[in-house]
Amino acid sequence: MSDQITVGATAVMTSLVGLTLLARWWVRPEPSGRHRAPTLVLLRCPTSALDTEAAFCRAEGRVTVHARTRITKQFVCTECRSSNPDPLTADEARQEAS
Ligand SMILES: [Zn+2]
Structure with a gap:
């Protein structure tokens, strides 16, 4: 009886961990912020523009x-x-x- 409960609890916890990883991947936000934005090559450093x-x-x-x-x-x-x-x-x- 106790073995069956252990196996069942392990299966439930494993599936919950898997679903958590899947949910985090599913709702992952798009990269945002200026440090992640693509750099424009056309813009020069302000000091080099002088x-x-x-x-x-x-x-x-x-x-x-x-x-x-x-x-x-x-x-x-x-x-x-x-x-x-x-x-x-x-x-x-x-x-x-x-
Ligand atoms: Zn000087």
């Missing part, structure tokens, strides 16, 4: 990569974030003066 140029940084005293911002027209060092005079506007000012 207009960059090598120039002399007055704060560091050496030549570093500078980025030219589009809205405020600043010429900013990408390493120390200090603003330096833009060589393009300096050249334009020289051409207008001469």
